[in-house]
Amino acid sequence: MARVNDRTVQVGGESLLGHDPDFVIYARGITSWDDGMPIAEEELAEILDEVVAAAADQGLKFEISWETFDVEAFIERHCRRKGDAVPTAEQASFFAEISACIPELMDWYRRDADGTPWMIVSYDFMAGDLVVATLRLDYDGRNLRGGWSPASVTPDDAARAADRGIDTGLPDGLCVDDVSPEAAAQIATGWFLAHIARWRRAGDDPDGFEPT
Secondary structure, three states: OEEEOOEEEOOOEEEOOOOOOOEEEEHHHOOEOOOOOEOOHHHHHHHHHHHHHHHHHOOOOEEEEOOOOOHHHHHHHHHOOOOOOOOOHHHHHHHHHHHHHOOOOEEEEEEOOOOOEEEEEEEEEEEOOEEEEEEEEEEOOOOEEEEEEOOOOOOOOOOOOOOOOOOOOOOOOEEEOOOOHHHHHHHHHHHHHHHHHHHHHOOOOHHHOOOO
16 A cells, blocks of 8 residues: 555555565556545556656655566566466466455465365565564465464465364455455455554554554
8 A cells, every 4th residue: 555645545566585676566457546436547557657746755666567467477477487487377366366456465376185276365464573473375277265474474384274273264264165266365365454444443453553
């Protein structure tokens, strides 16, 4: 999320591990302000230029892509990531959709012993440089399992949520079976955003935010 002229806008894109640039903004996916008001195409470039300039002031390099999401390029980049399996086109599209709303999400790709592909999506709640809590979501193309992770997800984390003992039950967890990829992306986005909103209501205060 970025703030421009006292208004906020969700800036979707992708963080790059090589940090050159640090973040690519997918401009075509940005159509409205955070309050729902549409953004005219002629003003979008100016808005994003301000976002890039603000990032530069913080020592970050942002670039703007006016291309539509390239699944093949996404997969190619992740082929070079140590510890990751190669993401499927379905996984790439799933993550592109949810990260367009929540750019801070991190993605990890795995395969079971029988070759079944699945992935982890995680979000670290930060207070300064301290990771206060981590939400983790597993997705295997059909089923969603989410809950509070005991620690930040790392490239070595290859066990599914159930094997890690993560509580996917209510009120904080997520457990949905036999869901279409489109619905899965919507459900996952809503789940992450609900927890992020609760964190913001606590004022980014680790003493006022406790995973239930």
